[in-house]
Amino acid sequence: MFIGLPAGRVGELLIQRRGVVLRLHLAAPGIEAVSVVLPLDALFEVRVQVALRLWRVLTDRRAGPDPVKLSPERVSRLILALRALDGLDAGATQREIAGVLFGQKVSARDWLSHDLHFRMKRLVSFARGLTEGGYRRLLLHPFRGW
Structure with a gap:
């Protein structure tokens, strides 16, 4: 089950699980289900990888590699x-x-x-x-x- 997000809150939220810290931007208050908006731009592939990483963390799995980290x-x-x-x-x-x-x-x-x-x-x-x-x-x- 997903974690409960603060109801009615707009702004930044940090989630820390299993040694990984993720920053979420809460765009609209009153949304019942957690959702991700991904623009279809040049960074789409990276955004998908980051969204999967978020999903893994929220479902209490290993986050996996950070796609934006320098090798x-x-x-x-x-x-x-x-x-x-x-x-x-x-x-x-x-x-x-x-x-x-x-x-x-x-x-x-x-x-x-x-x-x-x-x-x-x-x-x-x-x-x-x-x-x-x-x-x-x-x-x-x-x-x-x-």
């Missing part, structure tokens, strides 16, 4: 990008930064054809894109396009 791989890449920018701002070369970030020293002679050279180029390009306004795409998660 550990994405977080690691963002951290590497910030560290690379810090190194560049401090005057380090990409080769020096690669040695610190990836724990692998590459000689100056081998650098231009080494895999880390190309990996650093991509990382620096990604990091500079973030500083030029790309960081705002994080707000569009999970539809960031990268």
